[in-house]
Each structure stands twice: as C-alpha cells, then as structure tokens.
Amino acid sequence: MDFLWHAVSDKEKEEIKRQAKQIMDSFSGKLEKVEKLIKENPLIEREKCEREEGENCSDNFSREIMFSNAPNKNDDFIIGEKKGW
Amino acid sequence: MNTVDKLKSCLEKIKKENKKLNIFLQIRDEKELLEEARKIDAKKNKGKLAGKIIAVKANICVKGLNISCASKTLENFKAPYDATVIRKIKNEDGLIIGIVNMDEFACGSSGETSAFGPCQNPSALGLIPGGSSSGSAASVAGGFVDLALGSDTGGSIRNPASHCNVVGVKPTYSSVSRYGLIDLSMSLDQIGPIAKNVSDAKILLNVIKGTDKCDSISQNNSTAIPHPPTQEKKNSINKKSLIIGMLDLSGLKVDNKIEKLISDKIEKSAKKYGWKTKKIKLNYIDLAIETYYPLVYVEFFSGTRKFDGRRYGKKIEQSAGPEVLRRIIGGSEITKAEYKGRYYYRALKVKKLIEMEFEKFFNGKDKVDAIVMPTVPRLPHKIGEKISVDEMYSYDALTIPANLAGNCCVSIPAGKLSFPPTRPGKGNNINSKKNIHLIPVGMQIMCDKFQDELMLDIAEKIEKV
Numbered sequence: 001m002d003f004l005w006h007a008v009s010d011k012e013k014e015e016i017k018r019q020a021k022q023i024m025d026s027f028s029g030k031l032e033k034v035e036k037l038i039k040e041n042p043l044i045e046r047e048k049c050e051r052e053e054g055e056n057c058s059d060n061f062s063r064e065i066m067f068s069n070a071p072n073k074n075d076d077f078i079i080g081e082k083k084g085w
Numbered sequence: 086m087n088t089v090d091k092l093k094s095c096l097e098k099i100k101k102e103n104k105k106l107n108i109f110l111q112i113r114d115e116k117e118l119l120e121e122a123r124k125i126d127a128k129k130n131k132g133k134l135a136g137k138i139i140a141v142k143a144n145i146c147v148k149g150l151n152i153s154c155a156s157k158t159l160e161n162f163k164a165p166y167d168a169t170v171i172r173k174i175k176n177e178d179g180l181i182i183g184i185v186n187m188d189e190f191a192c193g194s195s196g197e198t199s200a201f202g203p204c205q206n207p208s209a210l211g212l213i214p215g216g217s218s219s220g221s222a223a224s225v226a227g228g229f230v231d232l233a234l235g236s237d238t239g240g241s242i243r244n245p246a247s248h249c250n251v252v253g254v255k256p257t258y259s260s261v262s263r264y265g266l267i268d269l270s271m272s273l274d275q276i277g278p279i280a281k282n283v284s285d286a287k288i289l290l291n292v293i294k295g296t297d298k299c300d301s302i303s304q305n306n307s308t309a310i311p312h313p314p315t316q317e318k319k320n321s322i323n324k325k326s327l328i329i330g331m332l333d334l335s336g337l338k339v340d341n342k343i344e345k346l347i348s349d350k351i352e353k354s355a356k357k358y359g360w361k362t363k364k365i366k367l368n369y370i371d372l373a374i375e376t377y378y379p380l381v382y383v384e385f386f387s388g389t390r391k392f393d394g395r396r397y398g399k400k401i402e403q404s405a406g407p408e409v410l411r412r413i414i415g416g417s418e419i420t421k422a423e424y425k426g427r428y429y430y431r432a433l434k435v436k437k438l439i440e441m442e443f444e445k446f447f448n449g450k451d452k453v454d455a456i457v458m459p460t461v462p463r464l465p466h467k468i469g470e471k472i473s474v475d476e477m478y479s480y481d482a483l484t485i486p487a488n489l490a491g492n493c494c495v496s497i498p499a500g501k502l503s504f505p506p507t508r509p510g511k512g513n514n515i516n517s518k519k520n521i522h523l524i525p526v527g528m529q530i531m532c533d534k535f536q537d538e539l540m541l542d543i544a545e546k547i548e549k550v
Binding site for chain 1: 148149161162163164165166167172189193195197198199200202203264298299301369372374375376378379382394395396397398405406407408410411412414415418419427428431432434435438468469470471472473474477
C-alpha cells in the first residue's frame with residue numbers, strides 16, 4: 001500500500017479494523033517469548049497510584065479563540081447535539 | 086545579520102520555494118513579523134534566541150495560529166494559548182515564523198500521511214523526508230529557518246533529521262514540558278529541537294528545557310548545558326577518555342552500507358579523540374517495534390477521545406486518513422477489558438525490561454558513556470511508493486528504544502550513500518546514471534537520562550570529523 005492521505009470509505013474502515021487486529025496479534029505473539037521473564041518480575045507496579053492535582057494553567061487562554069473553534073455555540077456555551085453521545 | 090534582514094531573507098526563500106516543497110502550512114502575517122523583528126533588533130538586552138527564525142510543528146500550540154496536526158479534523162483549529170516551549174522561545178526573542186507540515190497527528194514515519202500533502206525532502210528531492218516531524222526537518226534543511234521544533238514519540242525528530250541531513254534532538258523524557266503539545270502517546274512524547282548543527286540545537290534546548298507546573302511529569306535537568314562552554318568545561322571533556330558502545334546490529338535488519346558508514350565514522354572519531362570503543366549487545370531491542378505500537382495505539386486512542394466534533398470542528402473518525410484510523414481502531418479493540426493484559430500491560434512490562442537493559446550499560450559494570458547506532462536502518466523510499474505496514478514501522482526500529490527507555494538521543498548527519506533505486510518500476514532505471522542520488526544518512530548518539538549535555542558534547546565532536 002502507499003501511505004499517502006486519502007478519505008477512507010466504510011469498506012476500507014472494515015479492512016483497516018481487520019488489519020489493525022492482525023498487527024496487534026502478531027506483535028503480542030512476539031512479546032510472548034519474554035512472558036516467563038515478565039511474570040517473574042513485577043516490573044511496572046507503582047507504589048503511588050495517584051498523582052496530586054496540578055496547578056491551573058489556563059491563565060493565558062483566549063476565551064474568544066476557544067469559542068471560535070467550536071462549530072455550535074452561543075455566547076456562553078458550546079452546544080453538543082442531543083442523543084449523539 | 087539582524088533579525089529583520091534574516092526574516093526578509095527567509096520570507097523570500099519561502100515565497101519562492103514553498104509551493105514546490107510544501108513545507109509550511111501557515112506563514113504568519115508579514116507586517117506583524119516585521120514589526121516583531123524590529124522590536125527584537127531595537128532591544129538593548131537581547132534574549133538567547135535573538136536573530137533566530139523558528140518553525141513550529143503543527144501539533145505544538147502557538148496562540149492564534151492554526152494548529153491542525155496536518156489533519157482535516159483540526160483544519161480550522163486555532164490554538165487558544167501558547168505551549169510552554171513557545172512561551173520560553175518568545176521570552177528569549179526567538180521569532181516564530183509559521184507552522185510546518187507533519188504526518189497526520191504524528192502518525193507516520195515518512196511524512197506522507199499529511200492530509201495537506203507530503204512535504205518534499207530538500208536534501209533528496211522525490212524521496213520521503215521522514216516523519217513525523219517532516220516539515221520541521223525539511224524547513225531547516227531547505228534553509229527556510231534557523232531552527233525548528235518537532236516532537237518525538239518513537240523517532241519523529243531523529244528519523245526526518247537523518248533523511249534531511251540535519252541535527253535532531255530527543256531530550257530526556259520529562260526534561261522538556263509537553264504542555265501545549267497535542268499528544269500522540271503521553272508516556273513517550275517529547276518535544277525537541279532540529280537545527281543545522283549541534284551548536285544551534287544546544288541553544289534551543291537550553292531555552293526550552295526545565296520543569297513546568299503545567300506538565301506534571303516534568304523534571305529539572307540536573308545538569309545545565311552552558312553555551313558557549315566554559316574553558317574549564319572544554320578542558321574536562323577533552324581530557325576525559327570516553328567509552329563509546331557500538332550497538333551490535335545483528336538481527337536488526339540494518340542495511341550493510343549504512344552500518345559500515347556509521348562504524349567508520351565512529352572509528353575515525355575514536356582515533357581522533359582517544360576514545361575507547363566496544364561492541365555491546367542489548368537484549369530485547371529486537372522487540373522494540375512490537376512493544377512500542379500497542380502502547381501508542383492505546384494511548385493515541387485514549388488521547389483522541391476529545392476530538393468528538395463538539396469543541397474542535399470535526400469528529401476524528403469521520404475526517405482522518407488511514408494511518409490515524411488504523412491506530413484509533415486498533416487502540417479501541419485492544420483497550421477492551423478482555424485484551425488489556427494481553428497487549429497493553431504486556432507491552433508496558435517489556436518497555437521496562439528494555440529500560441533496565443540500557444541502565445545496565447549506562448550504570449553497571451560494563452559501563453559505557455554513550456551508545457551509537459544508525460538512526461534509520463534503511464534508505465528512504467520514493468514519496469507515494471507502495472510499501473507494507475511492517476516495512477513502514479521498521480523505519481523506527483532503532484529510534485524507538487530511546488523513547489521506551491526515556492533516554493536522551495540525538496541524530497547527526499554521518500555521511501551520504503549513493504542511492505540506485507532498489508525496486509525496479511516505472512521511472513526506476515537502475516542503470517541510468519541520472520537516477521543515482523546521494524542520500525543523507527544519520528547516526529544516533531544516546532546517553533543516560535539527564536546526560537543531554539554530555540551527549541551533545543560528544544555529538545559536536547563527531548560532527549567535526
């Protein structure tokens with residue numbers, strides 16, 4: 001295949017879905033060869049699972065630009081369509 | 086040259102050549118730029134970046150500019166704030182001239198997946214510039230700007246730097262704030278500089294590094310990078326006998342010519358500076374691609390849930406190209422509870438194994454000061470040429486390990502190789518002399534976490550050989 005951008009049809013989406021699953025299965029299969037080693041070592045356990053809430057960094061935000069990016073809005077709200085969530 | 090003159094010369098070049106090369110997606114208003122340049126020139130105490138013209142990858146927020154990620158999804162998106170790195174550049178009088186092309190949402194290794202068309206490689210016309218920071222590397226290589234910012238998740242700064250014959254730095258993970266970067270994979274992403282030479286890259290890295298309250302994982306680099314280096318520091322580097330680890334590339338499918346070019350370059354450098362070299366073999370490095378992509382697929386899927394078409398224009402699933410969709414759909418599939426342990430957690434654990442393997446060489450009894458290897462294992466293909474997903478992903482086989490380990494790594498030009506087309510086809514006449522090009526090849530120098538200063542010093546020395 002070539003990797004140039006093009007709009008994707010529904011049929012191609014199905015093909016991409018199949019392909020993505022195939023790629024992940026193949027990758028996961030290759031990682032299996034170190035499975036025994038991984039099982040013996042709790043390598044990624046964290047002592048602290050939560051992080052402190054960071055500071056508010058919105059001080060240089062432009063409200064005007066932020067609203068201009070939303071397709072549907074009124075003066076104070078960005079409007080989300082009903083039943084589309 | 087003052088900022089105004091430099092700006093004028095850059096604008097002239099861009100106007101003349103950008104149409105052909107497709108590097109810039111947006112150039113700022115000329116009057117506004119000139120006014121800003123005049124103000125910089127009039128300053129008594131100028132910042133560290135005064136006189137430098139800078140391009141920014143289209144996934145780093147610059148207030149008021151169109152940060153599209155080279156995607157139809159964000160085609161009309163204007164950044165409502167400055168990323169921390171942008172604020173730091175502006176504070177040091179760097180002049181941001183515009184926004185450059187990239188692979189769509191940084192999903193790509195060739196620069197071809199941009200929804201606005203691929204940008205050309207000024208150092209090898211017709212061949213891919215590399216990606217995903219394709220426009221950043223190409224803008225520097227083409228002489229459009231002095232410096233550029235890119236982002237590197239699995240090689241996205243170093244890969245195009247290698248193909249375009251420029252210097253690209255992936256700083257230590259967490260040493261440069263990502264606040265304002267539209268993420269690809271939050272546990273791997275890093276912003277870094279692209280420049281014509283190591284010295285310029287140092288200047289920009291010095292400005293953008295450091296802790297940031299807006300990026301909760303950011304840390305202070307414990308060692309400063311003085312520029313220019315003090316005499317005392319120069320002497321200490323010159324006296325030190327470094328041990329350079331040359332990565333054993335067996336089994337990694339590296340082009341023999343590339344391997345030889347890098348090996349010769351290192352031997353010459355070691356001889357000149359009195360460094361010791363030794364071959365090192367890293368376990369699990371052959372699993373880098375298989376470890377990286379499950380992490381990226383899942384984290385990218387998670388990160389793109391905000392592109393639902395309500396706050397930023399279009400819904401990503403309805404507007405993105407094939408590579409972005411492959412990652413979103415793949416990420417969605419393997420995020421499902423029944424697959425979580427099999428893909429993502431397994432990959433996280435192998436990531437840790439790879440990190441520990443590097444630590445063994447940087448801090449253990451077989452200690453080396455730096456590890457060198459080619460940046461990209463193969464020569465670039467032609468823009469639009471058909472290749473498999475495996476072939477595309479293999480471009481990053483040697484850059485991904487630094488991201489998985491969190492180490493700093495730089496790609497510098499190592500030399501050029503002649504490029505007769507390898508795949509016969511339309512227009513590819515192997516025997517035709519006019520089809521033979523000289524293609525840039527890059528080499529990587531990797532150091533331990535927060536040893537960015539040492540890494541750039543070594544790079545600067547090799548650059549001179």
